[in-house]
Amino acid sequence: MTLTTNIFKKEFKKVFESQHASNIKDSSSEQQYAALANFIKFYSSDNWKQTNQLYIDEQVKQVYYFSMEFLPGRMLKSNLLNLGILDTVRDGITEMGLDFDAIVQSEVDPALGNGGLGRLASCFMDSIASLAIPGNGNGIRYRYGLFQQRFVDGYQVELPDNWLRNGNIWEVRKENKAVMIRFGGEVYLKEDGENKLRPIYSNTQNILAVPYDTGMIGYENDVVNNLRLWSAEIPPEEEINFKTSAERVLVNQITEVLYPDDSNYEGQLLRLRQEYFFTSAGIQSIIRFFKKQQLPWSEFPNKIAIHVNDTHPALCIPELMRILLDEEGLSWEKAWDITKKSISYTNHTIMQEAMEKWPVHMVQELIPRIYQIIEAINQRHIDKKIPLYGEELTYRTTIISDGNIKMANLAIIGSHSVNGVAQLHTDILKEEILHDFYEMYPSKFNNKTNGITQRRWLHLANEKLTQLIDTKIGKEWKTSPAELRQFKAYSKDEETLNLLSDIKLENKKRFAAYAKEKYAIELDPTALFDVQIKRLHAYKRQLLNALHILDRYLKIKDDPKIELQPRVFIFGAKAAPSYIYAKQIIKFINALAELVNNDPDVGNKIKIVFVENYGVSLAELIIPAADISEQISLAGKEASGTSNMKLMLNGALTMATLDGANIEIKDLVGEDNIFLFGMTNDEVNRMNREGHYSSKTVLKNNPRLNRILECLINGTIPDIEVEGRVIYDSLVQYNDEYYVLQDFESFVAAQERADILYQDKPLWNQKALINIASSGPFSADFTIMRYAEEIWNVKERPTKDKVFLKGNQPV
Ligand SMILES: *Cc1c(COP(=O)(O)O)cnc(C)c1O
Numbered sequence: 001m002t003l004t005t006n007i008f009k010k011e012f013k014k015v016f017e018s019q020h021a022s023n024i025k026d027s028s029s030e031q032q033y034a035a036l037a038n039f040i041k042f043y044s045s046d047n048w049k050q051t052n053q054l055y056i057d058e059q060v061k062q063v064y065y066f067s068m069e070f071l072p073g074r075m076l077k078s079n080l081l082n083l084g085i086l087d088t089v090r091d092g093i094t095e096m097g098l099d100f101d102a103i104v105q106s107e108v109d110p111a112l113g114n115g116g117l118g119r120l121a122s123c124f125m126d127s128i129a130s131l132a133i134p135g136n137g138n139g140i141r142y143r144y145g146l147f148q149q150r151f152v153d154g155y156q157v158e159l160p161d162n163w164l165r166n167g168n169i170w171e172v173r174k175e176n177k178a179v180m181i182r183f184g185g186e187v188y189l190k191e192d193g194e195n196k197l198r199p200i201y202s203n204t205q206n207i208l209a210v211p212y213d214t215g216m217i218g219y220e221n222d223v224v225n226n227l228r229l230w231s232a233e234i235p236p237e238e239e240i241n242f243k244t245s246a247e248r249v250l251v252n253q254i255t256e257v258l259y260p261d262d263s264n265y266e267g268q269l270l271r272l273r274q275e276y277f278f279t280s281a282g283i284q285s286i287i288r289f290f291k292k293q294q295l296p297w298s299e300f301p302n303k304i305a306i307h308v309n310d311t312h313p314a315l316c317i318p319e320l321m322r323i324l325l326d327e328e329g330l331s332w333e334k335a336w337d338i339t340k341k342s343i344s345y346t347n348h349t350i351m352q353e354a355m356e357k358w359p360v361h362m363v364q365e366l367i368p369r370i371y372q373i374i375e376a377i378n379q380r381h382i383d384k385k386i387p388l389y390g391e392e393l394t395y396r397t398t399i400i401s402d403g404n405i406k407m408a409n410l411a412i413i414g415s416h417s418v419n420g421v422a423q424l425h426t427d428i429l430k431e432e433i434l435h436d437f438y439e440m441y442p443s444k445f446n447n448k449t450n451g452i453t454q455r456r457w458l459h460l461a462n463e464k465l466t467q468l469i470d471t472k473i474g475k476e477w478k479t480s481p482a483e484l485r486q487f488k489a490y491s492k493d494e495e496t497l498n499l500l501s502d503i504k505l506e507n508k509k510r511f512a513a514y515a516k517e518k519y520a521i522e523l524d525p526t527a528l529f530d531v532q533i534k535r536l537h538a539y540k541r542q543l544l545n546a547l548h549i550l551d552r553y554l555k556i557k558d559d560p561k562i563e564l565q566p567r568v569f570i571f572g573a574k575a576a577p578s579y580i581y582a583k584q585i586i587k588f589i590n591a592l593a594e595l596v597n598n599d600p601d602v603g604n605k606i607k608i609v610f611v612e613n614y615g616v617s618l619a620e621l622i623i624p625a626a627d628i629s630e631q632i633s634l635a636g637k638e639a640s641g642t643s644n645m646k647l648m649l650n651g652a653l654t655m656a657t658l659d660g661a662n663i664e665i666k667d668l669v670g671e672d673n674i675f676l677f678g679m680t681n682d683e684v685n686r687m688n689r690e691g692h693y694s695s696k697t698v699l700k701n702n703p704r705l706n707r708i709l710e711c712l713i714n715g716t717i718p719d720i721e722v723e724g725r726v727i728y729d730s731l732v733q734y735n736d737e738y739y740v741l742q743d744f745e746s747f748v749a750a751q752e753r754a755d756i757l758y759q760d761k762p763l764w765n766q767k768a769l770i771n772i773a774s775s776g777p778f779s780a781d782f783t784i785m786r787y788a789e790e791i792w793n794v795k796e797r798p799t800k801d802k803v804f805l806k807g808n809q810p811v
Pocket residue numbers: 114115116117119533534535614615616619640641642643644646
């Protein structure tokens with residue numbers, strides 16, 4: 001039955017009244033949201049059930065994507081879009097005299113991730129369902145998401161994110177699918193009479209993992225996959241063993257809060273508990289499902305692909321081994337063969353401070369049997385590789401060394417595929433960071449450049465642009481994003497370029513209205529909107545951006561009549577609460593904003609908006625309004641980046657170093673349609689090797705830059721005595737670890753080129769259009785097709801009544 005507006009209104013009213021026993025007209029938008037979400041859940045429930053049944057009936061291979069973080073964003077609108085009823089429902093709601101946008105805004109934005117890694121996992125869930133690939137997400141149902149960020153006197157303050165306060169309509173608690181997780185105690189191996197060693201456990205602490213499932217709705221294809229998030233509870237039958245409140249607190253703590261560190265490793269016991277908790281729960285539930293099919297164990301890798309998103313779920317490897325060995329009685333060789341064939345691993349970083357390693361004693365105490373298995377994996381690796389590669393190379397690749405367990409080494413040795421997330425990143429892994437492993441296992445290494453879902457980041461976030469593209473090239477691109485390239489045919493079409501520019505202006509006005517209402521800042525929507533939105537990290541170099549703003553400020557102060565392209569600088573960034581330096585940069589930028597925004601000499605030439613609490617929903621507001629996308633990390637440091645892709649898709653021009661996926665953006669749009677600056681990865685490496693870099697020398701030869709830095713410590717910027725000094729010292733005394741000063745001049749020059757180009761509106765619009773039209777290859781649909789074909793080996797798709805994705809070929 002197709003849903004018409006009239007049927008919708010009737011059904012929606014029924015749902016609402018059954019829940020509230022009152023008139024819709026008198027209700028709050030929160031109540032309306034709850035009713036609408038329930039309606040959608042009900043509307044899609046048959047497909048959810050049937051998708052699951054189809055996978056069982058056809059015994060298709062299924063993918064399990066293990067990720068410690070998911071950052072899904074609000075789900076109401078994206079579910080409506082994917083169900084193909086967005087317009088019907090919006091019309092119905094409006095006809096009922098209700099405010100659709102207010103309803104949409106009432107949904108909480110679940111922040112169960114820190115940034116890029118979690119958002120990637122959610123983009124992937126959307127693409128997996130939209131490609132009708134049998135796939136499941138597996139993660140943690142954090143009671144509190146990433147902290148809410150507020151600014152008080154320009155300082156970041158963190159508040160708890162109690163996202164479940166009003167319940168979560170999308171999830172379904174599946175108590176009957178709960179599994180037990182064992183921590184601590186002692187374990188020893190004992191002969192079982194059949195000549196097999198079995199582990200005997202004593203004094204373990206048993207904790208219940210209860211799954212909460214959320215439907216992942218595919219785009220107009222009747223597929224609803226499953227995202228399973230686990231919650232820790234005291235098992236009812238063991239209530240008696242949890243006597244003290246301290247013990248009870250410990251259980252609740254496991255899934256209480258998301259660690260707020262991005263690209264940084266903290267060796268905390270609770271984090272290790274979380275990692276084992278959700279990997280063990282996920283693996284147990286996979287095994288339970290597999291056993292129901294009564295297939296031989298050798299079929300396991302043909303039916304199951306387990307993907308490990310960064311090393312956080314790498315305990316999948318010893319956990320799968322444990323179950324196959326101890327509970328299913330397989331030989332080591334058989335279990336190891338199955339494990340390696342089933343598991344694949346994505347590396348997300350090359351930065352040493354982000355590489356996970358756990359002290360041996362910690363793992364031994366928390367999960368003693370898992371430790372024994374890791375030790376055995378390590379020993380077998382050594383025994384097998386020494387004859388082939390010699391001692392030196394082999395000992396550089398061991399899992400256990402210096403009293404630590406190196407999680408990346410475990411993930412590489414225990415899997416059949418290791419991928420980086422952009423070409424440069426994969427090359428750096430092969431040639432530098434993981435070179436020893438590349439020597440041993442060259443065929444394991446492959447690249448899978450990240451992607452984004454065009455449904456959320458264009459279709460939903462920028463409906464006007466979507467309509468424009470639809471009228472020009474048809475709707476084919478929605479399921480075949482490579483077709484976006486047809487839009488290039490309009491790059492010289494005046495009418496299209498004008499429409500494009502009107503849409504951008506409208507989106508900028510929408511953001512300006514937000515800035516005004518929220519921060520009482522008046523923005524000129526015709527100014528150039530310059531956007532840097534991402535976690536705050538030294539390597540991402542928000543500082544370089546801020547120094548450029550300071551440079552402009554000084555130019556205006558020297559000559560208040562100077563003609564400068566007016567710019568609005570937009571920042572969005574959370575800093576990890578323990579990352580003091582990052583928080584000091586936030587304070588610096590906020591103080592700079594305070595100074596610049598209120599200086600009458602400056603007027604509209606510079607405005608700075610640092611939005612509070614950056615997350616998916618704010619990204620959806622900011623990205624369509626961007627003219628320039630700041631992707632200015634030090635070359636070699638940003639594994640891929642994905643905000644670069646979202647911004648390009650929405651017609652922003654990229655200000656870029658040759659880092660991560662920026663290089664691939666450059667290759668697609670051509671050097672004329674991107675602003676490049678800064679050192680290359682090779683130049684950075686040479687500089688590091690030679691060790692001649694001296695930031696003081698750079699300063700000595702650049703009085704202008706010297707003057708800019710002086711502003712950090714001479715009182716020009718009020719109220720940053722401490723922060724200004726620390727930042728100054730990091731650049732001058734401590735020799736500028738991220739080469740901010742080295743890249744400064746070429747950055748400013750690139751910004752000047754951007755200013756000049758912005759004067760030529762038709763040409764700017766043309767370049768914006770070329771960026772949009774070139775962004776198809778960054779659809780996560782393609783990324784996922786490549787994972788499916790080259791890593792997971794899932795070719796089968798359930799085809800009942802539907803032919804999915806006709807002619808959709810990766811480019
Ligand atoms: C896309 C996205 C990111 C990743 O941004 P990068 O610039 O690639 O680091 C982080 N946070 C949110 C909310 C996002 O949507």
